[in-house]
Amino acid sequence: MGAGKVLVLYNYSQHLVKGEPKDILAEHGVIACAHAVAAALREAGYTVEVVAFSTDIEATLAPYPPKEWIVFNLGEGLEGRLFEEARIAWALEAMGYRFTGSPGEAIALSTNKAKAKEALARAGVPTPPWKLLRDPAEVDGWRPDGPLIVKPVSEDASIGIGASSVVTDPHQLRERVAYILNRYRQAALAEKFISGREFNISLWGNEPEILPLAEVDFSAFANPLERIVSFAAKWEPDSFEYKNTPVICPAVVDPELKGRIEEVAKKAWHAIGCRGYARVDMRVDTEGNPYVVEVNCNPDLSPDAGFYRAARAAGYTYTEMVVRILRLAVEGV
Numbered sequence: 001m002g003a004g005k006v007l008v009l010y011n012y013s014q015h016l017v018k019g020e021p022k023d024i025l026a027e028h029g030v031i032a033c034a035h036a037v038a039a040a041l042r043e044a045g046y047t048v049e050v051v052a053f054s055t056d057i058e059a060t061l062a063p064y065p066p067k068e069w070i071v072f073n074l075g076e077g078l079e080g081r082l083f084e085e086a087r088i089a090w091a092l093e094a095m096g097y098r099f100t101g102s103p104g105e106a107i108a109l110s111t112n113k114a115k116a117k118e119a120l121a122r123a124g125v126p127t128p129p130w131k132l133l134r135d136p137a138e139v140d141g142w143r144p145d146g147p148l149i150v151k152p153v154s155e156d157a158s159i160g161i162g163a164s165s166v167v168t169d170p171h172q173l174r175e176r177v178a179y180i181l182n183r184y185r186q187a188a189l190a191e192k193f194i195s196g197r198e199f200n201i202s203l204w205g206n207e208p209e210i211l212p213l214a215e216v217d218f219s220a221f222a223n224p225l226e227r228i229v230s231f232a233a234k235w236e237p238d239s240f241e242y243k244n245t246p247v248i249c250p251a252v253v254d255p256e257l258k259g260r261i262e263e264v265a266k267k268a269w270h271a272i273g274c275r276g277y278a279r280v281d282m283r284v285d286t287e288g289n290p291y292v293v294e295v296n297c298n299p300d301l302s303p304d305a306g307f308y309r310a311a312r313a314a315g316y317t318y319t320e321m322v323v324r325i326l327r328l329a330v331e332g333v
């Protein structure tokens, strides 16, 4: 078996089937990531091919037999359809490849925020109360207590998240639900807005192990309702939001809260069925209760993204991190 041959697989789309034109920025983030991962693997002595696909994953893989190639799976959906991320992993499973990161089932759960929250709640993992809305009319007569954040049910990377996502009255809620249904062609998830600190917890390995916690520093925003990682904060370098949401890693957090956050993060990993590596996003309310807002299977591995920030804080080089993620897929260690 040629254990040294690695196929770095990623999605490339010229256009998106829905959403805002700017959303392509998030989709294209994976290209630089694929090349950084490939360079790291080459540095470590692996034979590497980088392959992009736009629709037909099976045809793309045909020249690379699973007995020779291990797949470093960076596939994040197709043409803006995030739900296809699970299909990519299922195709790899069906064809018998060994591949990095989570299985299709975990990806399918985590990329549908309503299903993910059901699974978390069933497993006793705290997640903010929510309601799935398929029609703006479903807002009528609903009187939530306190502000809400409204998200597309199946997007990631802060797509569809902006200042108008946080709503404080039924009119704003209705408008935002209508926007998500029309622009993103999917249901809207309205969730209790948790005012308080935001942590990203990177996990990997079998048990899993937890890397140093990261916290988003929102101190530039006086209004607590503006303290969110919006699309601008993530993808638009010239925006106020991007320049004013630095991440502190390791986060400064007292041992008791750290313990609570880590316990909840591990439970969330198991509830979703993550494998290899993952990142859990959490908000902590003013009483110190952590809530999982999202579990990211296969989070961004770019050199400037959160997972490597945490791995670096734990003493890993980028190459060491990439090689460990590959070895977890091959040997499980």
Ligand SMILES: Nc1ncnc2c1ncn2[C@@H]1O[C@H](COP(=O)(O)OP(=O)(O)O)[C@@H](O)[C@H]1O
Pocket (backbone or CB within 6 Å): 128, 149, 151, 155, 156, 157, 158, 159, 161, 191, 192, 193, 194, 195, 198, 227, 228, 229, 230, 281, 283, 293, 294
């Ligand atoms: N319940 C919530 N309360 C407060 N802020 C939230 C909540 N849910 C999400 N956010 C904010 O919105 C951002 C994006 O939400 P998230 O669920 O992580 O979606 P994505 O998949 O786009 O990363 C979070 O990083 C956080 O800043």
Ligand SMILES: [Mg+2]
Pocket (backbone or CB within 6 Å): 157, 158, 281, 294
């Ligand atoms: Mg998130």
